[in-house]
Amino acid sequence: MHDVIVIGARCAGSATAMLLARKGYRVCAIDKATFPSDTMSTLLVFPVGMDCLERWGLADRVRASSCPSLRSWTMAFGDLALSGFPWSPHGIQETLAPRRTVLDKILVDAAASAGAEVREGFVFEGVLRDGDAVVGIRGRSQSGGACEERARVVIGADGMRSGFAAAVGAEKVVERPALTCCYYSFFSGLRATRVEMHVGVGRSGVVVPTNDGNALVSVQWSHGQFHEVRSDIEEHHRKALAELSPELGERMRAARREERFVGTADLQNFFRRSQGPGWALVGDAAYHKDPITAQGISDSFRYAELLADAVDEGLSRRRPLSEALGDYERRRTESAMPLFEWACRTAEFRAPSGKTRDLIGALQSNAEDTSRMMGLTAGTVLARDFFQADNIARILAS
Numbered sequence: 001m002h003d004v005i006v007i008g009a010r011c012a013g014s015a016t017a018m019l020l021a022r023k024g025y026r027v028c029a030i031d032k033a034t035f036p037s038d039t040m041s042t043l044l045v046f047p048v049g050m051d052c053l054e055r056w057g058l059a060d061r062v063r064a065s066s067c068p069s070l071r072s073w074t075m076a077f078g079d080l081a082l083s084g085f086p087w088s089p090h091g092i093q094e095t096l097a098p099r100r101t102v103l104d105k106i107l108v109d110a111a112a113s114a115g116a117e118v119r120e121g122f123v124f125e126g127v128l129r130d131g132d133a134v135v136g137i138r139g140r141s142q143s144g145g146a147c148e149e150r151a152r153v154v155i156g157a158d159g160m161r162s163g164f165a166a167a168v169g170a171e172k173v174v175e176r177p178a179l180t181c182c183y184y185s186f187f188s189g190l191r192a193t194r195v196e197m198h199v200g201v202g203r204s205g206v207v208v209p210t211n212d213g214n215a216l217v218s219v220q221w222s223h224g225q226f227h228e229v230r231s232d233i234e235e236h237h238r239k240a241l242a243e244l245s246p247e248l249g250e251r252m253r254a255a256r257r258e259e260r261f262v263g264t265a266d267l268q269n270f271f272r273r274s275q276g277p278g279w280a281l282v283g284d285a286a287y288h289k290d291p292i293t294a295q296g297i298s299d300s301f302r303y304a305e306l307l308a309d310a311v312d313e314g315l316s317r318r319r320p321l322s323e324a325l326g327d328y329e330r331r332r333t334e335s336a337m338p339l340f341e342w343a344c345r346t347a348e349f350r351a352p353s354g355k356t357r358d359l360i361g362a363l364q365s366n367a368e369d370t371s372r373m374m375g376l377t378a379g380t381v382l383a384r385d386f387f388q389a390d391n392i393a394r395i396l397a398s
C-alpha cells in the first residue's frame with residue numbers, strides 16, 4: 001500500500017513524486033519508458049521553471065550536463081528585432097534548454113533520491129475502484145507480469161493522451177481546435193549563443209542552443225499547412241527560416257543537421273477535469289496548450305508544486321482531501337487560463353497591425369518594457385496587464 005501512485009515520470013510526474021516523497025509520503029512513480037528517454041520538445045525552461053529547478057536544488061545538475069546558460073533572447077518580427085531577457089518576479093536571468101534525455105533523467109533520479117519508488121518499463125492499464133473512489137491501478141511490469149498496486153491517491157501525469165484520464169472519465173471542460181504544426185531537428189555549426197525567436201505571418205521559427213554544442217531549430221506553421229510541409233520537410237524548414245530571417249537562412253546553410261526531423265500536428269488545446277475521488281491529474285494530462293509559448297515544462301513544475309501541497313493537506317488530514325484537490329483544480333485553472341489564452345492567440349499567427357509595428361518600434365529603445373513584453377512569452381507577464389491602454393500609450397509616447 002502506497003500513499004500516492006504517480007503514473008508518468010517526466011516533468012509533471014517525477015516533480016510531483018519528488019515533492020511528495022520529500023514531504024515523507026510513500027510514493028510509487030511508474031512509467032512505461034526507461035530513462036534516459038527522449039520526448040518531443042523544443043526544450044526551453046523559462047524563468048518560472050528555472051525558479052523551481054533552483055529551489056529544488058536541481059539547476060546545477062542541469063548546468064553540469066554541458067547545457068549552455070542562455071542569458072539573452074532575440075525576438076524578431078521581420079526587419080524589427082528586440083533583444084533582452086524576460087522580466088521575472090524572482091529576478092531569474094537565465095534560460096536553460098537541456099535535452100529531454102538529460103532533464104527527465106535528472107527529475108527521475110531526484111524523485112528516487114527523495115525516497116520515491118520509481119518503476120520504469122511499467123505500463124498502466126486500468127484503475128482499481130472502491131465504489132466511486134479510485135484506490136489503485138492495474139498494470140504490467142517490465143518483465144511482463146500483470147500486477148495491482150494500491151494507494152490513497154492516484155495521480156495521472158501520463159501526458160496529453162492520458163490513458164488514466166480516460167479510465168477515470170476526466171472529460172475536457174475547455175477545448176479549442178489545434179492551431180499549429182511543427183518540425184524541428186538538431187544542428188551543429190550554427191553559431192547560436194542566445195534564444196532566437198523569428199515571428200512571421202502563418203509561421204515562426206526558434207533557435208535554441210542545447211547540450212553538446214548543438215542547436216535545436218524548429219519551425220511552426222499554421223495547422224492547415226501540415227500535409228504540404230510533410231511532403232518535403234527539409235525544404236519547407238529551410239525555406240521558412242530563410243524567409244523569416246535571411247541572416248539565419250545564411251547561417252543554416254553552413255550548419256549541419258545531426259538528427260532526423262521530428263514533428264507533429266497533434267498539438268491540442270484543452271483543460272480536463274483534473275480531480276475526483278482518490279485521483280488527480282497534473283501536467284499535460286490535465287491541461288495542454290500549443291507549445292508556441294514553450295510553457296509546458298514550467299507549467300508542469302509549478303502545478304506539480306500546487307498539487308503536492310494539496311495532496312499533503314488532504315493526506316495529513318489538515319483538510320478533507322476532496323476539498324484540497326478541488327481547490328488545486330480551481331487555483332490551477334485561474335492561474336493557467338491567461339497563459340492558455342495567450343498561447344492560442346500567439347498560435348493564430350495574425351499579421352501585425354500598424355499599431356503593433358509601432359509598439360515594437362518603440363520598444364527597440366526601451367529595455368525595461370522589452371523585458372516585460374518578452375515576459376508575455378515567458379509566462380511572467382499577463383497580456384491583460386501589458387496591453388492595458390494606458391500602458392501601451394505610455395510605451396508609444398516614450
Ligand SMILES: Cc1cc2nc3c(=O)[nH]c(=O)nc-3n(C[C@H](O)[C@H](O)[C@H](O)COP(=O)(O)OP(=O)(O)OC[C@H]3O[C@@H](n4cnc5c(N)ncnc54)[C@H](O)[C@@H]3O)c2cc1C
Pocket residue numbers: 007008009010011012013030031032033039040041042043044045046122123124125157158159160163182264282283284285291294295296297298299300
Ligand atoms: C513540439 C513540442 C515542443 C515543446 N516545446 C516546449 C518547450 O520548449 N518548453 C516547454 O516548457 N514545453 C514544451 N513543450 C511541452 C512540454 O514538452 C510538455 O508540456 C511536458 O513534457 C509535459 O510533461 P508531462 O510530464 O505532463 O507529460 P509527458 O512529457 O508527456 O510525459 C508523460 C509520461 O507518461 C508516460 N506514460 C504515458 N502513458 C503511460 C502508460 N499507459 N503507462 C505508463 N506510463 C505512461 C510516458 O511514457 C511519458 O514518459 C513542447 C511540446 C511539444 C509537443
